[in-house]
Amino acid sequence: MWTDTKFTRLLGLDLPIVQGPFGGKVSSIELTSIVSNLGGLGSYGCQPFYSNEIIEITNEIRKNTNKPFNLNLWVNDKDEHIEDFDQNAFETIIQLFQPYFEQVGVEPPTFPLPESPSFENQIEAIFDVKPHVFSFVYGIPSEDILEKCRQLQIKTVGTATTLDEAIAIENAGVDAIVASGFDAGGHRVSFLDKAEESLVGTFSLIPQVVDHVKIPVIAAGGIADSRGVKAAFALGADAVQIGTAFLATQQSGTSNIHREKLFSKDARYTTLTKIFTGRLSRGIKNKLTEELKDFQTNLAPYPLQGKIVGKLGAYPANTESNPELKSFWAGQAAPLLKYHHVKELIDNIIEEMK
Numbered sequence: 001m002w003t004d005t006k007f008t009r010l011l012g013l014d015l016p017i018v019q020g021p022f023g024g025k026v027s028s029i030e031l032t033s034i035v036s037n038l039g040g041l042g043s044y045g046c047q048p049f050y051s052n053e054i055i056e057i058t059n060e061i062r063k064n065t066n067k068p069f070n071l072n073l074w075v076n077d078k079d080e081h082i083e084d085f086d087q088n089a090f091e092t093i094i095q096l097f098q099p100y101f102e103q104v105g106v107e108p109p110t111f112p113l114p115e116s117p118s119f120e121n122q123i124e125a126i127f128d129v130k131p132h133v134f135s136f137v138y139g140i141p142s143e144d145i146l147e148k149c150r151q152l153q154i155k156t157v158g159t160a161t162t163l164d165e166a167i168a169i170e171n172a173g174v175d176a177i178v179a180s181g182f183d184a185g186g187h188r189v190s191f192l193d194k195a196e197e198s199l200v201g202t203f204s205l206i207p208q209v210v211d212h213v214k215i216p217v218i219a220a221g222g223i224a225d226s227r228g229v230k231a232a233f234a235l236g237a238d239a240v241q242i243g244t245a246f247l248a249t250q251q252s253g254t255s256n257i258h259r260e261k262l263f264s265k266d267a268r269y270t271t272l273t274k275i276f277t278g279r280l281s282r283g284i285k286n287k288l289t290e291e292l293k294d295f296q297t298n299l300a301p302y303p304l305q306g307k308i309v310g311k312l313g314a315y316p317a318n319t320e321s322n323p324e325l326k327s328f329w330a331g332q333a334a335p336l337l338k339y340h341h342v343k344e345l346i347d348n349i350i351e352e353m354k
């Protein structure tokens with residue numbers, strides 16, 4: 001039976017299907033709860049939220065499901081050398097974006113840029129609400145945090161973009177690994193080397209990781225229908241994490257304009273860009289990604305870059321604004337998308353896996 005795997009046994013799930021968490025405020029309570037109610041693992045991306053908001057979100061999820069669900073955080077919440085980003089560096093970037101601010105007719109942001117929630121603050125909410133699963137990207141939490149999760153019976157899931165990262169995650173005592181190929185939509189969440197130096201495709205990554213670790217491996221990146229699920233299982237995965245295909249459904253928290261883009265021909269053309277947040281991520285090409293292609297090294301560090309392009313309506317993705325300046329996260333499998341409702345997507349995978 002394809003549903004009986006190390007991963008489904010670990011969590012007591014009916015289906016080895018994880019709905020990928022979405023940061024940037026495009027997760028939704030509805031999507032998370034429906035996926036969990038259907039027997040998979042619904043996830044909620046808590047990256048943009050303070051701990052009090054994470055507690056409220058979790059209470060809402062619990063009103064809608066009593067099945068296991070996953071809360072997700074970004075361990076490394078600031079780029080290196082962020083302290084060196086001063087008024088001068090800020091002014092240089094504002095100059096680069098000035099024509100776009102004029103085009104939209106908005107004033108650029110002013111220095112200093114507002115604060116963002118810290119991982120240190122967010123993890124307290126995880127301890128407080130005790131989700132069944134806590135997944136994370138951009139690093140591995142400290143030994144103390146992982147030990148506390150064990151005491152609280154929270155299962156942990158780390159994310160690897162290379163074999164070395166997968167081995168480091170297993171050695172830290174984490175319960176399962178998402179192995180994320182560079183086909184995936186959203187950020188490249190590498191933590192041992194630069195993301196640009198860690199671009200391994202899903203088909204290459206999964207079997208390497210499976211050969212070297214004992215804990216369950218969840219394949220992510222480029223899986224949008226049952227063919228992708230079958231391929232991932234053939235490569236030895238214990239589950240799949242699907243992002244873009246869930247993001248495209250009516251139940252996700254993204255904008256309608258983003259959903260339309262995902263189902264359009266434009267979704268054939270994705271690119272890896274730092275323009276939207278300062279960190280490398282995959283989205284659909286547009287005027288902003290293409291005109292500023294050569295300026296990838298002249299941007300503000302994460303999370304400050306997002307606050308600059310955010311003024312253009314580029315970010316977060318859940319707002320309806322100028323499509324030529326907006327972040328439209330999408331994976332390379334986006335041209336395969338068919339389903340507008342989460343239940344149709346899951347039912348179709350179940351049917352074709354029989």
Ligand SMILES: Cc1cc2nc3c(=O)[nH]c(=O)nc-3n(C[C@H](O)[C@H](O)[C@H](O)COP(=O)(O)O)c2cc1C
Binds near residue numbers: 023159220223241332
């Ligand atoms: C809009 C968007 C936001 C994402 N945000 C996160 C996040 O905050 N944390 C995370 O672990 N993964 C995040 N991901 C990755 C997904 O959870 C998933 O692993 C990935 O989309 C799988 O590849 P696919 O898009 O080809 O299906 C994001 C993906 C997208 C498309």
